[in-house]
Amino acid sequence: MTPDTDRRSSLRAEVAACTRILNMEGLIDYSGHVSARLPDGSGIVIQCYDDPRSGVTPDGLLICDMDGHLVEGSAGKAPPREVFIHTEVLATRPEVHAVGHFHPEIATIFSIVKDTGLAAVKNHAARWADGIPVHPDPGHINTPAAGRALAATLGSCNAALIRAHGVVLLAESVPALLVDSVHFEENAQAFWRAAAIGAVDPLSDAELAAFTRRFDRAKHVAKLWKYYVDRAIEREVVPPEWLGYTQPGL
Ligand SMILES: [Zn+2]
Secondary structure, eight states: OOHHHHHHHHHHHHHHHHHHHHHHTTSOOSSOEEEEEOTTSSEEEEOOSSSOGGGOOTTTOEEEETTSOEEEOOTTOOOOTTHHHHHHHHHHOTTOOEEEEEOOHHHHHGGGOTTOOOOOOSGGGGGGTTOOOEESOOSOOOSHHHHHHHHHHHTTOSEEEETTTEEEEEESSHHHHHHHHHHHHHHHHHHHHHHHHSOOOOOOHHHHHHHHHTOOHHHHHHHHHHHHHHHHHHTTSSOGGGGTOOOTTO
16 A cells, blocks of 8 residues: 555545544534545545435545546445535645535524624634634535635635535644634634623734744644544444554453
8 A cells, every 4th residue: 555545545534533523523414524635636535415424434435536526436426515615725725634614503603693703712713813704605615616706705714604504614634623623613602602791802813823822733633633533432433443543451
């Protein structure tokens, strides 16, 4: 096995595990998808349109090219209609290697509230210090042109809300995407709860910059990825062998 095919199969395992964990955490439900850029940059690994997110397997994932066309996958399987979110965003952001799109309850609500943008109120939301733009078109991103429009809304930001629809998150790896997904909804929930108490005082640019300066993102991602994978293995949501984990006592 070449390092490239080896990495392809570990990417499949990461995407499948991430999807099941997001489902376990209530962030992805009957819909929503996670993609990872292939090591050679020729395409993406992504779920099928209609496979239950709780039962996604590494081998059941599809490979699409950067135009969203199916390249590898079982007969009769099709990518999500919104595959263009992934292909078009990855095409414009070479430093991004994983993209998630789903419809978390609280964060999505902020896309329809006038005069109250979703801002950072928890320290880990410093990831979105550049802003969280709202894409104005609530429709499905099911054409390359719609994907390009979303990429334009994102610009250099690492997250966007799609009006009355959901969120798009960008990360450097699949584990980082999982961690960002958890923190994104946590931040929205904190904002919502704070607003019920009184006027919200989001973190300032200086506070966000100070947090980021002393923050080791790689260590944080590794710690939380391990936490969620361990929890998923304990609950038999993710088979331990996918990620090379061995269970104590086996
Ligand atoms: Zn959607």
